[in-house]
Amino acid sequence: MIKFSQLESFVAVIKNGSINKAAEQLFISQPTLSRTLKSLENELGIQLLIRQNQGVLPTREGKLLYRYAKSILSELSIIEKIKKMNVDELFAELDVSVSSLFVKDELFVDFKNSCKSKEIVLNIEEVTIGQLINNVVTGVSEVGLAVLSDEEFFSVQKSAEVRKLNLEVLASEALYAHVGKKNVSYGKEKLILNDMMESTCVHLPFDIFSNLRKTMVIDGICVKDFPKTLTVNHYSIVKKMLKETDCFLLGNCWQADELSKLGIETKQIANCDIKTHLLIITNAKMDYLSAEASKFIELVKKNYG
Numbered sequence: 001m002i003k004f005s006q007l008e009s010f011v012a013v014i015k016n017g018s019i020n021k022a023a024e025q026l027f028i029s030q031p032t033l034s035r036t037l038k039s040l041e042n043e044l045g046i047q048l049l050i051r052q053n054q055g056v057l058p059t060r061e062g063k064l065l066y067r068y069a070k071s072i073l074s075e076l077s078i079i080e081k082i083k084k085m086n087v088d089e090l091f092a093e094l095d096v097s098v099s100s101l102f103v104k105d106e107l108f109v110d111f112k113n114s115c116k117s118k119e120i121v122l123n124i125e126e127v128t129i130g131q132l133i134n135n136v137v138t139g140v141s142e143v144g145l146a147v148l149s150d151e152e153f154f155s156v157q158k159s160a161e162v163r164k165l166n167l168e169v170l171a172s173e174a175l176y177a178h179v180g181k182k183n184v185s186y187g188k189e190k191l192i193l194n195d196m197m198e199s200t201c202v203h204l205p206f207d208i209f210s211n212l213r214k215t216m217v218i219d220g221i222c223v224k225d226f227p228k229t230l231t232v233n234h235y236s237i238v239k240k241m242l243k244e245t246d247c248f249l250l251g252n253c254w255q256a257d258e259l260s261k262l263g264i265e266t267k268q269i270a271n272c273d274i275k276t277h278l279l280i281i282t283n284a285k286m287d288y289l290s291a292e293a294s295k296f297i298e299l300v301k302k303n304y305g
Contacts, residue, residue, distance in 0.1 A: 004076060006040040007069040009033055010048065014066045018055040092117035094292045097125045097132040097141040100148070100204060101278070102235060102255040110299050115292075126235050129156060130207035136283050137163050142293040144281035145300060147252045149175065151212040153277045159209075160281070168280040170305050171254070175218070175274040177267050178249045178259055180242045191248075191267040193219045201226040202247040205233045213250070219271040223250065239264070252276045254304055278304055 012022040013033070023033045041048050048062035058066055092115045103124075112120060125131075125141060129152065135141040148156055160167050177191045183199055185191045201223070206214070214224040230247060232238050241247040243262045253276075256266035280297055282289065289297070 002040065002043055004073070006036055006043070007073060009036045010040055010062075011066060011069050011073060013037065013049070013056060014058055014062070017057075019051075089116055089118065091119045091121075092292050093121040093123070093290075094296055095123045095141045095143070096296065097127050097135040097144045099127055099129045099132045099144070099146040100210070101145060101252070102239065102258045103145065104258050104303055107299055107303050110303075111292075111296055114295055114299070128205050128207040129209040132281065133159060133163065133165065136165060136281055139283070142282070142286075142290060143296055144279075146279050146281060147254065148209075148277050148279060149213055149216060150275050150277075151215065152209050153279075155209055155212060156279075164284045166282045166284045168282075170278045170280060170301060172275050172277045173253045175216075175269060175272055175276050176251055176253050176256070177269050178242055178251045178255075178264050179267065180244065180247070180262075180264050182244070182246045183248055184246070185248070185267065186265060188267070190270045192270045193221045193272075196248055197227065198246075200228040200230050200241075200245065200247045202230045202232060202238055202241050202249050204235075204238065205231055216250075216274055218269060218274065252278070254278055 009022070009026060012025055013019055016022045016025060019033055019037070020030055023030045026033065037049065044061075044065075046061045047059050048065060050057045050059060094111065108122060108124075111122075123141075125135065127135065129146055129148065132141070132144040132146055133156070136144045146156075157167065159165075177185070179185050179191065184195055185199075203213075204210070214222075216223045230241065232241065238249065239259065239262055242249060242259070242264045250269075251266070253266060259266060280300060282293075
């Protein structure tokens with residue numbers, strides 16, 4: 001098997017054009033270097049050098065090996081430097097899945113500002129609660145951030161026990177509704193669900209967990225009975241629909257500030273006793289969280305706790 005010391009010796013010889021000069025640079029004897037080069041040629045079964053009185057020249061095969069050997073030694077040099085460097089100063093990566101929450105932009109700005117790394121990667125996935133759970137279990141995401149209704153919460157609790165997940169409830173509040181200026185309830189103190197039967201109820205995609213939201217009964221009206229619905233799998237488009245159309249969204253108080261930037265109101269719902277729960281979800285099988293995940297959770301608690 002070819003050794004790095006052989007490649008290092010070969011590259012030094014080509015750079016210097018002389019075995020003697022390369023031996024001096026490597027602080028070894030000329031005969032030792034010659035044996036190293038010969039063993040490399042024997043290992044590959046090809047001639048790498050043309051030996052002349054004035055020095056050495058690479059063969060065609062030697063030129064090709066020289067190009068690849070330089071690259072290999074350069075990568076090895078970087079790897080060696082990592083041992084002496086603070087990796088946190090080089091690279092930071094945050095993998096988060098979010099479900100049923102328009103996360104505050106400031107949260108990610110604060111995260112970026114808290115990082116001292118030269119390269120920062122933010123992988124933020126907006127998904128259903130089922131996909132969020134799967135992402136955390138498989139390691140696609142280190143942290144899950146979700147808002148669940150009562151029924152969803154009880155179902156997710158059971159799944160978390162089976163799949164070895166940690167659920168941390170940050171807060172529990174009433175179910176709210178979000179409306180834009182073109183909705184009939186805009187500007188009113190409270191939203192009366194019966195007034196919304198001609199408006200379009202916008203949903204994020206449903207799955208085995210969020211399907212339970214369809215069964216919620218509020219002020220005598222079942223959510224699945226709204227005649228006009230719109231299901232959208234893109235959070236930015238949901239915001240646009242709320243702002244520009246008569247759509248309304250059954251949501252939560254934790255995204256009120258973010259939506260208010262677009263002129264979207266967050267309203268209490270009359271005669272509604274349903275709660276929503278803000279959760280952080282992590283994998284209980286993981287021995288520890290990365291520095292990035294820990295910092296993100298700290299910021300979430302600061303912003304929402």
